[in-house]
Amino acid sequence: MKILLDTHVLVWALSSPEKIKPKVQDLLIDSDNIVFVSIASLWELQIKKSLNKISLPDDFISQLQENGFELLDINYKHIAKLAELPLRACLESIFKVQLTSLA
Numbered sequence: 001m002k003i004l005l006d007t008h009v010l011v012w013a014l015s016s017p018e019k020i021k022p023k024v025q026d027l028l029i030d031s032d033n034i035v036f037v038s039i040a041s042l043w044e045l046q047i048k049k050s051l052n053k054i055s056l057p058d059d060f061i062s063q064l065q066e067n068g069f070e071l072l073d074i075n076y077k078h079i080a081k082l083a084e085l086p087l088r089a090c091l092e093s094i095f096k097v098q099l100t101s102l103a
Helices: 007-015 022-029 039-050 060-066 076-084 090-102
Strands: 002-005 034-038 070-072
Touching: 002 007, 002 090, 007 039, 007 060, 034 039, 034 090, 039 070, 076 090
Parallel strands: 002 034, 034 070
Antiparallel strands: none
């Protein structure tokens, strides 16, 4: 199964895994699953870090790779698909578009 983590679950997976529901934890550790992290999440986290709302270790990206997460780029197809979605929140919409591209 292909799984796209939202930003909160990503942060919890790396810093506070006890906050993640057991069913979701099982999905994350199942080696048959591919767990993706959107570049949009990294973008969001960097903005929050720049605003001093969160702190991230310097090796944050390395931690993702060490924990087996795959980075999901934003490409022109994702951006073009945004026109088909109601734009409530830009990041939420790009996640939806990326998720449909994994199917």
